[in-house]
Amino acid sequence: MNSAMAIGVSKEFGNVTALNHIDLSVGRGEFVALLGPSGCGKTTLLRLLAGFETPTDGEIWINQERVADKTRMIPPEARRIGMVFQSFALWPHMTVYENVAFPLQYQQHVPADYRDNPRQRVANMLEMVGLAGMENRYPSQLSGGQKQRVALARAIVFNPNLLLMDEPLSSLDAELRMQMRKEIQHIHRELGTAIIYVTHDQSEALGMADRIVMMRGGQIEQAGTPHAIYYEPQSPFVAKFVGRSNFLQGNWADARTFMLANGEGTIPIHVSRDCSAFHAHQVLPVRPDQLKLRPWEVGSGGVLGTVRHAQFQGREWLYSIRVGEEEWEVVTDTREPFGYDQQVEVEVCV
Amino acid sequence: MASNLQTALTERGQQTDKGRRWAAPWSTEKMTTWLVLVPVAFFFVYPLWKLLALSVETETGFGLAYFSEVLKDVRTWDAVGHTVAAAGASTVIALLLGVGLAWLCAYTDIRFKGAVHLLALLPLLIPSYVMTLAWTQMAGPQGVLNRVASWLSGSPVELWSVYGLDGIIVVMGLTHYPLVYMLTLSVLHRIPKELEWAARSSGAGAYLMFRKVTLPLALPGIAGGGLLAFISGLDNFGIPAFLGIPENVSVLSTFIYEQVIGFGPSAFARASVLSILLAILALAGTGLQWLIVRKSKVDQTSAADKSVRVPLGNRRPGAELAVWGFLLVTSVLPLLSMASTAFLKAYGLPFVWENLTWKHFEFVLQNHAGTRAAISNSLMLAGMAGLFCLIAGTWFAHWRIQRPSFAGKAMEGAIALPYALPGMVLGLAMILTWIEPIPGWQPGLYGTVWLIFLSYVIRFFILQVKSSTVSIMQVGKEVEEAARINGARYWTSWRRVLLPLYSPGMLTGLFLVFLTAFTELTISSLLWTSGSETIGVVIFSFEQAGSTTHSTALSTLIVAAILLVLSVGSWLKQLWQRRIEE
Numbered sequence: 001m002n003s004a005m006a007i008g009v010s011k012e013f014g015n016v017t018a019l020n021h022i023d024l025s026v027g028r029g030e031f032v033a034l035l036g037p038s039g040c041g042k043t044t045l046l047r048l049l050a051g052f053e054t055p056t057d058g059e060i061w062i063n064q065e066r067v068a069d070k071t072r073m074i075p076p077e078a079r080r081i082g083m084v085f086q087s088f089a090l091w092p093h094m095t096v097y098e099n100v101a102f103p104l105q106y107q108q109h110v111p112a113d114y115r116d117n118p119r120q121r122v123a124n125m126l127e128m129v130g131l132a133g134m135e136n137r138y139p140s141q142l143s144g145g146q147k148q149r150v151a152l153a154r155a156i157v158f159n160p161n162l163l164l165m166d167e168p169l170s171s172l173d174a175e176l177r178m179q180m181r182k183e184i185q186h187i188h189r190e191l192g193t194a195i196i197y198v199t200h201d202q203s204e205a206l207g208m209a210d211r212i213v214m215m216r217g218g219q220i221e222q223a224g225t226p227h228a229i230y231y232e233p234q235s236p237f238v239a240k241f242v243g244r245s246n247f248l249q250g251n252w253a254d255a256r257t258f259m260l261a262n263g264e265g266t267i268p269i270h271v272s273r274d275c276s277a278f279h280a281h282q283v284l285p286v287r288p289d290q291l292k293l294r295p296w297e298v299g300s301g302g303v304l305g306t307v308r309h310a311q312f313q314g315r316e317w318l319y320s321i322r323v324g325e326e327e328w329e330v331v332t333d334t335r336e337p338f339g340y341d342q343q344v345e346v347e348v349c350v
Numbered sequence: 351m352a353s354n355l356q357t358a359l360t361e362r363g364q365q366t367d368k369g370r371r372w373a374a375p376w377s378t379e380k381m382t383t384w385l386v387l388v389p390v391a392f393f394f395v396y397p398l399w400k401l402l403a404l405s406v407e408t409e410t411g412f413g414l415a416y417f418s419e420v421l422k423d424v425r426t427w428d429a430v431g432h433t434v435a436a437a438g439a440s441t442v443i444a445l446l447l448g449v450g451l452a453w454l455c456a457y458t459d460i461r462f463k464g465a466v467h468l469l470a471l472l473p474l475l476i477p478s479y480v481m482t483l484a485w486t487q488m489a490g491p492q493g494v495l496n497r498v499a500s501w502l503s504g505s506p507v508e509l510w511s512v513y514g515l516d517g518i519i520v521v522m523g524l525t526h527y528p529l530v531y532m533l534t535l536s537v538l539h540r541i542p543k544e545l546e547w548a549a550r551s552s553g554a555g556a557y558l559m560f561r562k563v564t565l566p567l568a569l570p571g572i573a574g575g576g577l578l579a580f581i582s583g584l585d586n587f588g589i590p591a592f593l594g595i596p597e598n599v600s601v602l603s604t605f606i607y608e609q610v611i612g613f614g615p616s617a618f619a620r621a622s623v624l625s626i627l628l629a630i631l632a633l634a635g636t637g638l639q640w641l642i643v644r645k646s647k648v649d650q651t652s653a654a655d656k657s658v659r660v661p662l663g664n665r666r667p668g669a670e671l672a673v674w675g676f677l678l679v680t681s682v683l684p685l686l687s688m689a690s691t692a693f694l695k696a697y698g699l700p701f702v703w704e705n706l707t708w709k710h711f712e713f714v715l716q717n718h719a720g721t722r723a724a725i726s727n728s729l730m731l732a733g734m735a736g737l738f739c740l741i742a743g744t745w746f747a748h749w750r751i752q753r754p755s756f757a758g759k760a761m762e763g764a765i766a767l768p769y770a771l772p773g774m775v776l777g778l779a780m781i782l783t784w785i786e787p788i789p790g791w792q793p794g795l796y797g798t799v800w801l802i803f804l805s806y807v808i809r810f811f812i813l814q815v816k817s818s819t820v821s822i823m824q825v826g827k828e829v830e831e832a833a834r835i836n837g838a839r840y841w842t843s844w845r846r847v848l849l850p851l852y853s854p855g856m857l858t859g860l861f862l863v864f865l866t867a868f869t870e871l872t873i874s875s876l877l878w879t880s881g882s883e884t885i886g887v888v889i890f891s892f893e894q895a896g897s898t899t900h901s902t903a904l905s906t907l908i909v910a911a912i913l914l915v916l917s918v919g920s921w922l923k924q925l926w927q928r929r930i931e932e
Binding site: 050075076077079080083085086087090092093105106107154158164 | 831842
C-alpha cells in the first residue's frame, strides 16, 4: 500500500530538464523529506504530485489511482491532497474559520460528520494546532507562526491521506521553526497521514523524516533513513550537503585504509566504516566533528595545520584550518581555544 | 526503496482507472493561445496595418506619391513644427512643475500632502478639453483675468489671451505635469534613505548629495514622466482644437481631423500619411520611454519610504503658500470661472445676482435633444466598454501572468499599441478598416455607435489589463493553487478566492476605462454621426458654434459627475482596505 508514487517521471521546461526519470514511492503514513539545494527539482516533483504541473514523461499515482501521465491528468482539485505552501497562501479576505472550513465545503469524500458539523471540526483542528477560539480573526491579524498553524489546520481538516509541504518553515524565525517541527511531528503521529516534505534544511529533514530522498540536478542522489544518509553517504555530494564533510586528499590502500597525503609523505588512517563510494574519487569524507585539534609539538609526526578563522559559537568553536593547500572545517568543544595563525596538530577520527 | 517500488509496480497492475474526469491540459492550452491570438491580431493590429497600406496605395498600385505630395505641402511642416513645439515646450513646463511638486511632497514636511496630491491629479481626471474650456473662461479675451485687469486699470486691456500656440503650450503643460509628478513621486519614495545617509557620511553636503545620489537615481522616473508628457502632448486633440483652430494654428492631430472632416478626393490617403508621421513621433517617444524605464536602478518592489527627509523649518509657510497658490490658480480657479459663465444669462454679462440663471443647465439637460442623446450614448458606451474590458481584460491579465510565454508578452504589446498611438491615428485606422474589413464584407458598423464602442474597447483595453495585473501580481499564484488543492474547481476558485482578491485592481481599471471613455473626444470626433454623438462631441460642437454658455453648463455638469464618481470610488476602496488590513 502506498499513498503516492512517481514512476519514471520526467519534467522539461523548454530545453531545461527539471526532473529526469524519477522513481519514488511513499508508503501509507510515511514521512518522506525531499532534500536538496535550490534548483534540484524537489519543488517541481512536489508540484507534479499536487497537479500544478504535468509530467513530460512517466506516471503519477495518488492513493492507488493514476492521476497523471504524459497525455492526461486529473486536476489538483480532484486529487484530495492536503498542502501547506511556503507563503502559507491564506486567503486574506476570509476569516480563520472560513479558511479552514473551505476544504470541508469543496473537497471530495469529506467524512459526512465533518461536512455536517464544520464548526465543530474546525474548532477541533484549531485546538489541535493551538489556536482555539481564533475563528473570527483575519489572517492579517495573526503572527507568522499563527498563520502557519492556520495553513496546517486547513491542510488536514478533511483528513487527507497525503499531505504535501513546500518548505513550510522557511519564512519563520529560528525559534518558531524549532517549535513548529514539534507540532508537525505531533500531527504526523496523531493523524497518521503520509507527508511529503520539501526542504533545503538538512536538520529539518534529519529531525522529522522517516526517510530522506536526496535530490540533485533533477535526479535522486540517495534515499534512505536519516541515519543512513548521515552516516553512510553514498556520494561526495550527499556527504557535503548533509554532513558538511571535508574531503581529505590521498589514496585508498585497501577498503579500510586511507593514505592521507601529508607534504612529501603519507599518513595511514584506519577507516571503520564502508567508504567504497569514495574510492574512485580518492578522497576520505570527514565531518567537522570527526577532526580533533591539539597544540602542535615539533616532531609529533601528525598533520600540521594553521588556524585561519576561529568563530565562537557558544556550545562549540568553529575553525577553518589550513592544511597544505586545503582548508578544513573543524568543530570542537570550547575547552581549548586556539588563536588566529596558531599551529595545531589535526587528528582524524573516523 | 527498490523493494518498495517493486510492490508499487505490482499494485499498479491490479489498479484500473476509475471513471474520473481527466483534463487534457496541453491541447486546451494551445487552443486558448490561438483563441486569444486571432482576435488580438484582427482587432488590435490589423487596423494599423490597413492604415499603413492605404498611405502607400495609389490609383496605379503602390507608391509614395501621397507621401511626397503631403511632405511638399507647407501646411504639413507648419503642423509638424507646431506639434513638436507644443509637445516639447509643454513637456519642459510639466517637468519643472512635476519634479518640483514631487520633491516637496516626497521629502519635505509641508502639511496636507493628501489634499495636495488629490488636487494635483485633478487635471488628469478631468478631460483636457473641459480644462481648456475652463481656461478660456479664465484667461480668454473675455475671461476673468482680463476683466479684472481692465477693472483695475480702468480701461479695457488684454493682459494675455489663452488662444494661440502659447496658450496651447501653457494649458498642455498644466494638464500633463501630474504625469511627471506621479512617476517622480513614486521613484523618490523608493530611493532608500540609507543611500542618502551614506553620501552624507562620506562627506557630501546636502546639495552634493542631491546632485550625486538622489538626482541620478530619480532620473529614470523623471525622464519616463517627461516622455509620457511629451507623448500625451502629441496625442492631445482637445487643447489644440479649442485653442488653436480659432486662431488657425494647426498641430498634426487637428490637421488630420480637418483633412478627414473636409473630405475631398484624396482626404483619407493624405490623412493616413499625416497619421503615420504622427505615429512615428509617438512610437519613438514610447520606445525611448520604455528603454529608460527598463534601465531604472531603483527597485520598484522596494517599500515606499514616506518619512520626512528635508525639514523646511521657517521656510515651510512660504513653500505651502506657493503650492496652494499654484494649485488654486491652475486647478480650481479655471473651473470656478467656467461654472460662473454657465450661470450667466448671456455670455459677457458681469457676474452679478440679476444676471444669473439656471436656464442653460435646463436647456442641456432637457430641451436639447442632441445633448440628451449624447449623455445616454456616452453612459452606454462607457458602461459597456468598461464592463467588457473588466471581464476580458482581467481574464487576459490572469492568463498572461499564470502562463507566461512569448506569445502572451507579444500580445500584451499589441494590445498596448492602440493606446500608445495618438487617438486620432486609431480613429482614422478604425474608419479605414471597418468600412470594409475584408474585401466583400461590409458589416455596416461604420456610421453607427458600435464602431465607437469597438474603438473604445480597443483603445482602453490596456488600461484594464494593467490595473488588473497589479492586483494579480500582488495576490500571487499560491493563493489560487491553495484553492485548487482544497477542492475548488475553476469557477469556484474565481468566485470564492480570485474575484474578491483581484477586485481592487479590477475596480481601479473599471473606473479608469469608464471615466476616460465617458468623456472621450478624439476618436468620437472622427467617428460620430447624427444619433451617435458623445458628450465630448456635443461640447466641442457647442464651442465651435459659439454657444459658450451651453458648453460651459454641460462641462460643469460633467466635472460635478466626475467628482461624484471619484468620491464614491475612493470611498469603496477605503472600505475594502479596512476589511483586508483592519
